[in-house]
Amino acid sequence: MKRNHLISTIAGAGLGLAVVGGVAATTLLPADTPGGPSTAAAAVAPQAVAQRDVLSADALVAAAEAGLAEARDQGQQVTIAIVDRSGTTRLVLKTDNAGPQTQESAEQKAYTSAAMGRPTGALAENATGDGPTIADLPGTLFLAGGVPVLSGETPIAGIGVGGAPSGDIDEEIAQAALEALENFEE
DSSP states (O other): OOOOOOEEEEEETTEEEEEETTEEEEEEOOTTSTTSOOTTOOOOOGGGOOOOOOOOHHHHHHHHHHHHHHHHHTTOOOEEEEEETTOOEEEEEEOTTOOTHHHHHHHHHHHHHHHHSSOHHHHGGGGOSSSOOGGGSTTOOOSSOEEEEEETTEEEEEEEEEOSSSHHHHHHHHHHHHHHHHTOOO
16 A cells, blocks of 8 residues: 655754654754754763664554554544553544544543553543542543553553544454554564
């Protein structure tokens, strides 16, 4: 399938920002590039640097497209959001007639599943009761429709879907996006 994606580049203050199909990636410019970092910058010790597993831009797009296809097959108007492990939104994709509330719902479900490492539908039972519960955590949403993306046993991202008349349908769409990552090939 041929994909056409809008690509735009913005350079400034030593940073390059590329937007590919709604996915942003930031890179440092080389020291000899005008506007790049000073040549006097020191390298940090390797042990001071932590490496993280993240989904590639192509994997994000493939997952969102699989979720979109499932939503279309089910006749649903939804928003699909994918966040990284820190909860930063990496991609948002809406069907043509998704309501305005669906984006916040999808992002909160994606955030919750990434933070907790479990599907949001499975977390709902822990979100009720007398006194404080996990539902009191800002930015979380304990309705079905969010699934974590794991690398080994570790959550590295979350996929959230909002907008279907049932959280179970949202979760089926999120699961279709997750399955695209399980079978992803570049």
